[in-house]
Amino acid sequence: MKQKAEVVICGAGIAGITTAYHLAVAHGVKDIVLVDERAPMSLTSDKSTECYRNWWPGPGDDMVQMMNRSIDLLEEWARASGNVFHLNRRGYVYATCNSENISGLEAFAQEASDLGAGEVRRYENGKGGYQPLAAEEFEDQPEGADLLTSPDLIQQHFPYLSLDVVGLLHVRRAGWLSAQQLGTYLLDEARAHGVQLLAGTIDDVLVEAGRITGVLLADGTEIETNVFVNAAGPLLDKVASLYGEELPLHNELHLKAAFNDQEAVLPREAPMVIYADEQQLPWDEEEREWLAEDDETRWLTETLPSSAHTRPEGGLQAQTILLLWDFHNDPVDVQIPPELDPEFPELALRGLTRMIPGMQTYVGRLPKPYIDGGYYTKTQENRPLACPSEVEGAYVIGALAGYGIMAAPALGELLATHITGGELPSYAQAFDLVRYKDTDYQELLENWGASWQL
Ligand SMILES: Cc1cc2nc3c(=O)[nH]c(=O)nc-3n(C[C@H](O)[C@H](O)[C@H](O)COP(=O)(O)OP(=O)(O)OC[C@H]3O[C@@H](n4cnc5c(N)ncnc54)[C@H](O)[C@@H]3O)c2cc1C
Numbered sequence: 001m002k003q004k005a006e007v008v009i010c011g012a013g014i015a016g017i018t019t020a021y022h023l024a025v026a027h028g029v030k031d032i033v034l035v036d037e038r039a040p041m042s043l044t045s046d047k048s049t050e051c052y053r054n055w056w057p058g059p060g061d062d063m064v065q066m067m068n069r070s071i072d073l074l075e076e077w078a079r080a081s082g083n084v085f086h087l088n089r090r091g092y093v094y095a096t097c098n099s100e101n102i103s104g105l106e107a108f109a110q111e112a113s114d115l116g117a118g119e120v121r122r123y124e125n126g127k128g129g130y131q132p133l134a135a136e137e138f139e140d141q142p143e144g145a146d147l148l149t150s151p152d153l154i155q156q157h158f159p160y161l162s163l164d165v166v167g168l169l170h171v172r173r174a175g176w177l178s179a180q181q182l183g184t185y186l187l188d189e190a191r192a193h194g195v196q197l198l199a200g201t202i203d204d205v206l207v208e209a210g211r212i213t214g215v216l217l218a219d220g221t222e223i224e225t226n227v228f229v230n231a232a233g234p235l236l237d238k239v240a241s242l243y244g245e246e247l248p249l250h251n252e253l254h255l256k257a258a259f260n261d262q263e264a265v266l267p268r269e270a271p272m273v274i275y276a277d278e279q280q281l282p283w284d285e286e287e288r289e290w291l292a293e294d295d296e297t298r299w300l301t302e303t304l305p306s307s308a309h310t311r312p313e314g315g316l317q318a319q320t321i322l323l324l325w326d327f328h329n330d331p332v333d334v335q336i337p338p339e340l341d342p343e344f345p346e347l348a349l350r351g352l353t354r355m356i357p358g359m360q361t362y363v364g365r366l367p368k369p370y371i372d373g374g375y376y377t378k379t380q381e382n383r384p385l386a387c388p389s390e391v392e393g394a395y396v397i398g399a400l401a402g403y404g405i406m407a408a409p410a411l412g413e414l415l416a417t418h419i420t421g422g423e424l425p426s427y428a429q430a431f432d433l434v435r436y437k438d439t440d441y442q443e444l445l446e447n448w449g450a451s452w453q454l
Pocket of ligand 1: 010011012013014015016035036037038039040041042043044045046047048049050051052200201202203231232233234235239254255256372373374375376397398399400401402403404405406407
């Protein structure tokens with residue numbers, strides 16, 4: 001079978017869907033075919049924690065500006081759709097039990113603020129004015145971030161946190177949404193503007209004289225096209241190899257657990273809560289000795305990274321909470337479906353007990369958890385790609401790591417602008433493969449620092 005299309009997009013995850021949406025709805029491009037071998041949003045895009053924030057580190061203000069644009073779009077779509085995807089604005093709360101880490105939180109806050117993420121308000125002993133979060137609202141909420149360093153004030157607003165929490169940063173242009181509903185809303189809009197969703201596997205991408213001429217599906221269907229968008233998520237490099245391009249990427253497996261918080265340890269109105277301290281898990285002496293004896297488990301007795309985090313999932317009447325903690329970030333080969341470590345929920349839970357002592361009630365007797373996970377596809381410096389490729393007519397959108405749901409609205413818009421030839425935003429070059437040809441950027445890459453990215 002042979003057909004023709006103006007644009008073929010490989011992948012109906014959030015990256016492919018936002019690109020199709022912007023091309024069809026904003027630019028009026030006709031004859032777009034969106035091909036996926038799975039159900040839309042079902043490989044990585046439904047495994048996410050579904051959170052967003054405009055709070056990003058440098059160098060440069062590109063991540064902050066791009067995320068601000070993305071959140072503008074999310075808010076616009078929430079208004080237009082009657083908020084079908086449940087956008088909230090509860091914020092991210094980073095908590096520390098170590099007074100020496102407050103200056104780190106402050107520096108992190110000041111850096112993002114200087115890059116355009118909003119002002120930092122400081123609340124010390126006895127200083128009022130901190131505005132508590134609104135659980136279900138996204139309109140008319142504070143911007144920037146609040147730094148609370150009075151334990152009394154912290155307890156007043158976050159009584160489920162440990163009395164040992166001495167510093168807390170509440171990032172305000174942040175929250176979460178339903179990614180599945182967002183994807184469905186955008187896909188429905190795109191289809192109403194003529195986008196065709198096609199079930200199938202893209203097996204080959206045809207190139208003649210350095211130009212895209214079509215794609216070949218596993219069932220033998222050939223689609224003639226001069227524009228091909230690679231939005232294949234963790235399979236981005238595999239699909240790029242079909243048109244002869246090598247992308248500088250690696251994949252990491254990240255897991256997430258959910259369980260019923262029957263004891264209501266985390267209030268339903270809570271924000272996303274992140275433990276900002278490194279830690280050693282509180283094993284008893286016997287457990288510690290036993291774990292330390294084995295090469296496979298010794299790491300559990302050592303200092304583990306910061307960023308164990310949790311948030312309520314579902315409405316105010318629900319009980320589910322999510323648990324996450326990225327203690328392994330090694331590059332791995334992609335395996336679909338990935339292998340899920342059954343020990344993960346218990347470890348992530350233990351990682352939260354210092355910050356939220358009530359979690360202790362579940363240690364060793366966690367109500368049956370649900371585990372899932374997917375791949376963070378990353379460039380070396382964890383910045384995304386949304387740009388043309390070396391092959392004329394080929395484009396790539398991906399390497400969205402742990403921030404694809406929040407970034408795809410702006411990156412899909414950026415890629416649609418590349419394809420249709422409009423004026424590019426200030427952050428375009430930062431997410432373009434051409435950055436790797438810039439010698440100043442190569443120097444920057446050599447000194448790229450660790451960051452607070454989730
Ligand atoms: C545990 C976890 C937590 C996360 N938390 C957050 C968060 O809080 N906030 C946030 O913004 N992001 C988060 N993310 C990241 C986010 O989920 C991803 O960045 C995003 O979903 C990637 O979207 P994608 O469209 O690039 O890839 P995918 O969703 O994987 O879509 C790619 C699609 O391409 C298709 N495909 C591939 N090859 C072919 C082919 N040859 N033919 C046809 N189809 C093909 C696949 O079937 C798939 O549907 C998290 C991710 C994980 C794993």
